[in-house]
Amino acid sequence: MSAVLAILRAAPLTSIQDRGRFGMLQHGISASGPMDKAGYDLAGVLGGGGHGGIEFTTAGLEFKLSSGQCRVGFAGGDFQIRRNGTLLDWPGSGQLGEGDVLSITPGRWGNYGYVRFDAGIDIAPVLGSVATSSRARLGGIEGRSLRVGDVIALSGGGDGITAISQRRPELEAGPIRVTWGLHADLFSPSLRQRFTEAGFVVSASLDRMGVRLTDSERVFADATILSLASDAIVPGDIQILGDGTPIVLMRDHQPTGGYPRIATVVSADLDRFAQLRPGTAVAFAPVTVEHAHALLRSRQT
Amino acid sequence: MVALSAPQALPTPTIVPLGDSALLVRFGSTLTDQANRAAIALALALDRSPIAGVVEVVPSLVSVLLRYEPAAGTSLGTIAGELRLLLSVLDDSAPVTTSWVIPIRFDGPDLEAVSAALGMASSQFVAAHNARPLRVLATGFAPGFVYCGLHADELVLPRRTEVRPAVPPGSVLFAAGQTAITATAMPTGWHVIGSTDFANFDPSGELPTRLNAGDVLTFEVAP
Numbered sequence: 001m002s003a004v005l006a007i008l009r010a011a012p013l014t015s016i017q018d019r020g021r022f023g024m025l026q027h028g029i030s031a032s033g034p035m036d037k038a039g040y041d042l043a044g045v046l047g048g049g050g051h052g053g054i055e056f057t058t059a060g061l062e063f064k065l066s067s068g069q070c071r072v073g074f075a076g077g078d079f080q081i082r083r084n085g086t087l088l089d090w091p092g093s094g095q096l097g098e099g100d101v102l103s104i105t106p107g108r109w110g111n112y113g114y115v116r117f118d119a120g121i122d123i124a125p126v127l128g129s130v131a132t133s134s135r136a137r138l139g140g141i142e143g144r145s146l147r148v149g150d151v152i153a154l155s156g157g158g159d160g161i162t163a164i165s166q167r168r169p170e171l172e173a174g175p176i177r178v179t180w181g182l183h184a185d186l187f188s189p190s191l192r193q194r195f196t197e198a199g200f201v202v203s204a205s206l207d208r209m210g211v212r213l214t215d216s217e218r219v220f221a222d223a224t225i226l227s228l229a230s231d232a233i234v235p236g237d238i239q240i241l242g243d244g245t246p247i248v249l250m251r252d253h254q255p256t257g258g259y260p261r262i263a264t265v266v267s268a269d270l271d272r273f274a275q276l277r278p279g280t281a282v283a284f285a286p287v288t289v290e291h292a293h294a295l296l297r298s299r300q301t
Numbered sequence: 302m303v304a305l306s307a308p309q310a311l312p313t314p315t316i317v318p319l320g321d322s323a324l325l326v327r328f329g330s331t332l333t334d335q336a337n338r339a340a341i342a343l344a345l346a347l348d349r350s351p352i353a354g355v356v357e358v359v360p361s362l363v364s365v366l367l368r369y370e371p372a373a374g375t376s377l378g379t380i381a382g383e384l385r386l387l388l389s390v391l392d393d394s395a396p397v398t399t400s401w402v403i404p405i406r407f408d409g410p411d412l413e414a415v416s417a418a419l420g421m422a423s424s425q426f427v428a429a430h431n432a433r434p435l436r437v438l439a440t441g442f443a444p445g446f447v448y449c450g451l452h453a454d455e456l457v458l459p460r461r462t463e464v465r466p467a468v469p470p471g472s473v474l475f476a477a478g479q480t481a482i483t484a485t486a487m488p489t490g491w492h493v494i495g496s497t498d499f500a501n502f503d504p505s506g507e508l509p510t511r512l513n514a515g516d517v518l519t520f521e522v523a524p
Contacts, residue, residue: 025359026513028441028444094503184487229331229364231361231363232366267371297372
């Protein structure tokens, strides 16, 4: 199986991803990988399981299959997708032949979508992965976002299609669940309680490194900056900056940091959080680590 | 470096969950020499005696991260239990380290200001800076970035109040009783005292960095 695709339209946060570059934290490199892992996985199942894929944002994506043929799967948030101008079902899959143009525009919800293929993204892995790290500028094409004129070859086979439920995260209402964070004990009980009762809003300042929240109830307005030795950071950590701004650290997070962290978004809810658009209200509900594990295991059945 | 010392009692660590897929063993919340030595010793011990289910071990300044895969059925309690056993026999008397000589050009824009703030001529500062070896305290803040320390009390200076938007790879930074070396371009609030050709990051290598926490560095003036 082989094909070549040419990027006709891409926004600044469009990137090549695979499941991530693990084991490199002590070298200063966080794992990266898809912002919505479940969406990425579903696109892979629908597409035929070729290694890697393209993550795009609400700015959309357009590419042409300049040679060869392939199967394409697409999933993630809600998007509109057209093959040569004809609307296809989303999420879904289709066959592409030479000259076909796939054009993607935003739908009703979500920030990130994925296209994957029945062949792998033919790019030499860096440190074991093709995932683009926006922070370390590694992986993908020269460690950068995709842009018009980029050409991506597909080669090899995929893992084939297995059944998977086509999850619709927009239907999962309710607060984002968190475990108490590394520095929760440095925040007073009343401040922790306000954190769980307040409404925050996803701000327009978001990217693969982090999502800043608007704290209109000024929960953290008086949080004094603490002098802490840098400790390891994990995706989902909610860090309070010196000016009181909460920021949720995402897949391209810095590996270590010295700002206090009040809580960490549970793994089972991080995809859903990543898909919340700017302006969306968000509340946080604390759960135990054991509960977070149970949530993850229930996802697998 | 303490020669021929008996094993020292380590600071009592706390084991804290960090999200649902990692836990952190912390030997303190502020940087001390003792806490840093303990973190490095634990990471080395975990390298020698891995705990089942732990997929990554990362030492930081005063803590060690253990990442695990909850979906694989690993339980936090089991890891914490094994960790306590390991901690009960941990000592920092025999660290495995590599020694390096790092040539530095003391040509940074803040060299004069740093020397003046410490009440020294710049030549005195350079001599004092290089007078004794430093330990790599931690790696991993950015690709190839290393913190080295700790300097003697008379060489302790706070960070700058202003952040430089970008310093080049190979910048030698100085603040808070430490010398740090950058391997990629980055913003920094530390004083820039020099530069080095020693490159600690090569993504094409099998291991992308050369220096590890605990390694001993001797600085000398580049010819």
